[in-house]
Amino acid sequence: MHLVFVSSLVPVENPSSGFDIANRAVLDGLRALGHQVSVVGFLQPGQTVAPDGAMYVLGELEVANAKVGASTKLRWLAKAFLNHTTVSSAKLLTVDADHIDAMLTELQPFDGIILNSVQLPGAFASVFQKYPTIYIAHNVEADSALENAERASSWLQRMLFRREARYLELLEKQLTQVASAIWTFAEADRFGFGYTVSDRAAVLPLVTRWEPPQDRIGAVVEHDLALIGTWSWQPNRIGLDWFLSKVVPLLPAEMTIAIAGQLPSVPAVSHPGVRFLGHVPDARAFVEAGAVVPLISRGGTGVQLKTIETFELGMPSVATRASLRGVGSPPANCSVTDDPADFARLLTERVAEVRAGNRKRLSGRLFHQAQKTKLLETLEKGLCSLGKRFAEKGFASSWEEPEPARASKKTAGAPFGFAVHEGGKSR
Numbered sequence: 001m002h003l004v005f006v007s008s009l010v011p012v013e014n015p016s017s018g019f020d021i022a023n024r025a026v027l028d029g030l031r032a033l034g035h036q037v038s039v040v041g042f043l044q045p046g047q048t049v050a051p052d053g054a055m056y057v058l059g060e061l062e063v064a065n066a067k068v069g070a071s072t073k074l075r076w077l078a079k080a081f082l083n084h085t086t087v088s089s090a091k092l093l094t095v096d097a098d099h100i101d102a103m104l105t106e107l108q109p110f111d112g113i114i115l116n117s118v119q120l121p122g123a124f125a126s127v128f129q130k131y132p133t134i135y136i137a138h139n140v141e142a143d144s145a146l147e148n149a150e151r152a153s154s155w156l157q158r159m160l161f162r163r164e165a166r167y168l169e170l171l172e173k174q175l176t177q178v179a180s181a182i183w184t185f186a187e188a189d190r191f192g193f194g195y196t197v198s199d200r201a202a203v204l205p206l207v208t209r210w211e212p213p214q215d216r217i218g219a220v221v222e223h224d225l226a227l228i229g230t231w232s233w234q235p236n237r238i239g240l241d242w243f244l245s246k247v248v249p250l251l252p253a254e255m256t257i258a259i260a261g262q263l264p265s266v267p268a269v270s271h272p273g274v275r276f277l278g279h280v281p282d283a284r285a286f287v288e289a290g291a292v293v294p295l296i297s298r299g300g301t302g303v304q305l306k307t308i309e310t311f312e313l314g315m316p317s318v319a320t321r322a323s324l325r326g327v328g329s330p331p332a333n334c335s336v337t338d339d340p341a342d343f344a345r346l347l348t349e350r351v352a353e354v355r356a357g358n359r360k361r362l363s364g365r366l367f368h369q370a371q372k373t374k375l376l377e378t379l380e381k382g383l384c385s386l387g388k389r390f391a392e393k394g395f396a397s398s399w400e401e402p403e404p405a406r407a408s409k410k411t412a413g414a415p416f417g418f419a420v421h422e423g424g425k426s427r
Contacts, residue, residue, distance in 0.1 A: 001383060003030060004107055006128060007041040007116035008092055010057060011050040016283055017230050018305040021208050022138060022185065023116060024050060028210040029372075029379050030114075038107055040100075041120060042092065056103065063091050063119075066232035066264040077160075086167045087160075088141075089123040100124045104131070112386040115175060117141075122171040134386050135179040136204075140192035142169035147299050148234045176201075181382035185303035186325040200385075202378050203326065205371040208309040212368045219288040221359075223258035224273070224351045226290025228283055229306055231263040239296040239320075242340075244269055247294070250344035255351060260286050288313060291354035292347060295319035295334075303327075310334075312368045316360035318346045331367060333360045 011023040027050060030037050038054045042061040049055040062068055080090035104113075104127070113128055115121035116136045121128055142165045149161035176182050176193040182201040184190050190201040227243070229236045240259070248257065248271045256273045260280040280286045287293060293310045295317050303326030310317050316333040320343075324330055335346045353360055 001111040002036045002038070002109065003383075004104065004110050004113045005030070005037050005039045005116060006113055006120055007039065008063065008088075008119035009044055010039050010041040010055050012044070013048040013050055015208075018233075019117070019138065021305050021309075022206055022303075025206045025208070025210070025375065026114075026116070026136065026183075026204065026379070027053070029375050032210070033376060033380055033383075035383070038110070040103065041116075056107075058095050061092070061094065063088075064232060064262075066262055084167075086118075086122060086164050086171065088119045088164070089171070092120050092123045097124050097127050100127050104128075112180070112383075115179070118168060118171050118175065121175055122168075125171065125174055129174075129178050132386055133175075133179050134181045134183060134382055135175045136183045137172070137176075137189055137193070138185060140172070140189050142166075142172055143192060144235060144299075151234075151238060151299075180385045183378070183382060188325060202382060204378050205326070205374045206303060206305060206308055207368055207371050207375065208305060208312060210372070212365045213284075213312045213314075221291050221354060222289040223275075224255045224291050224354075225257045225294055225347065226260075226287050226292075227258070227294055227296065228260040228280070228286055231261050235297070235299050239298045239322075241267065242298045243294060243296040244274075246340035247296075247344050247347070248274065250341060252348060255348070258286070258290065284309070284313065287315060290315070292350040292360075293317040294343070294347060295323035297323040297325075308371070312364040312371075314362040314364040316350050316354070318343055318350065331362055331364075333362055 005027060007023055009019065009023070011027045012020055015021045015024045027037060027039065031053070038056060040056045040058065042059055042063070043049060043057045044064075045060050045062055049057065065073065076087050076091050079093055080087045083090060083093060113131050113133045114136065115128060115133050117138045118141050121135070145161050145165035145168055149158045149165065152158040152161055172193055176197045179197075179200065182193065182197060183204045184192070184201055185204055185206060187203050190203060191198050193201070227240070229240070231237050231240050244267055248269065251257070251271065251273075253272055256275070257271065258275050258277055260277045260283070262279065263276060266276050287310065293315045295304065295307050295310060297304050297307075297320055299322060304323045307319065307323050307327060311327070311331055311334070314331070314333070318335045318337070319330065320338050321336060324336065330336065335350070337343050337346060350360065
């Protein structure tokens with residue numbers, strides 16, 4: 001099949017954020033099944049597109065709130081109000097619907113469009129829904145926005161999050177009702193868009209890298225606890241604030257706690273062992289340098305990819321129940337609790353075991369292989385329903401076209417001025 005993968009941010013060569021990791025896993029899975037995939041979306045500054053494929057880049061665009069100034073945020077907000085849409089979709093209105101429409105016409109024949117999360121599909125929903133689609137729900141975004149509103153620190157934030165939730169609910173309803181299949185990353189999210197569409201929804205188990213992880217049981221321990229995440233994303237920040245305020249004060253003063261990742265505002269913490277490291281060059285090496293990984297999600301929807309990565313690496317962990325969304329059975333070296341005192345006690349016990357010489361690490365290869373096998377099975381089933389829907393609507397299809405001919409024709413040039421990237425380089 002020839003598929004068009006539409007995403008606010010295109011998959012990149014070295015994914016680090018949860019969104020990027022999920023994008024790359026789905027793209028690698030589609031390619032592993034033998035399909036041709038044309039990717040459409042924006043590229044975040046400083047990133048390199050994923051290799052070995054056609055990337056139709058709409059331009060470079062920074063979408064992270066933490067990386068832009070107040071004037072940019074105000075422009076996004078004004079554009080959202082003027083266009084009666086979410087702020088997350090308004091960020092992407094740097095191209096118009098006619099250009100997107102013309103690009104899709106040039107990319108034909110294709111067998112379907114995969115709409116990755118709500119942002120870019122929501123910005124141009126009327127264009128994409130001329131074609132049969134599959135919708136990928138990274139989260140139930142409307143629910144996450146409502147949760148953020150409930151925990152907001154000011155009336156203005158509450159008002160903006162509630163506004164975002166209203167528009168997200170409309171967009172998610174529109175995208176899921178017309179999709180031939182809906183892919184989520186957590187079982188609970190299958191029913192997050194209503195029972196009328198739940199029969200078309202399936203869970204995609206994820207891996208953080210396509211190749212199995214190396215077993216590095218003997219990695220040197222540099223920190224007692226290692227936490228990493230995109231803390232500028234509100235659901236992640238809620239978990240971090242809970243950990244720092246409720247759990248850390250109960251930990252021994254000599255325990256070392258390393259926190260890596262983007263953090264817009266560093267909270268005041270009295271524990272002497274806490275260190276905020278910001279960006280680290282190798283996220284996996286950082287995690288493996290910890291004795292124990294606290295998995296601290298307290299809300300949100302969707303899967304916690306840092307949980308998946310921790311289990312792939314075989315690292316010992318203590319997890320909240322919310323951190324285990326999308327995981328059927330946690331490994332034996334993962335303890336689960338939502339009580340702060342119990343969480344602190346378990347962390348202290350696990351760290352003591354590691355200091356005594358028992359690393360508590362397991363091989364993560366079996367977990368990784370099981371995730372990948374189920375991912376491919378679910379992708380294949382969803383694509384079968386998409387192909388049938390496309391044929392029913394009478395669209396031109398590349399289904400019978402030989403793979404070499406399809407690939408050479410669709411990467412020959414950039415339609416309507418959009419940059420084509422192949423193998424990580426711009427053409």
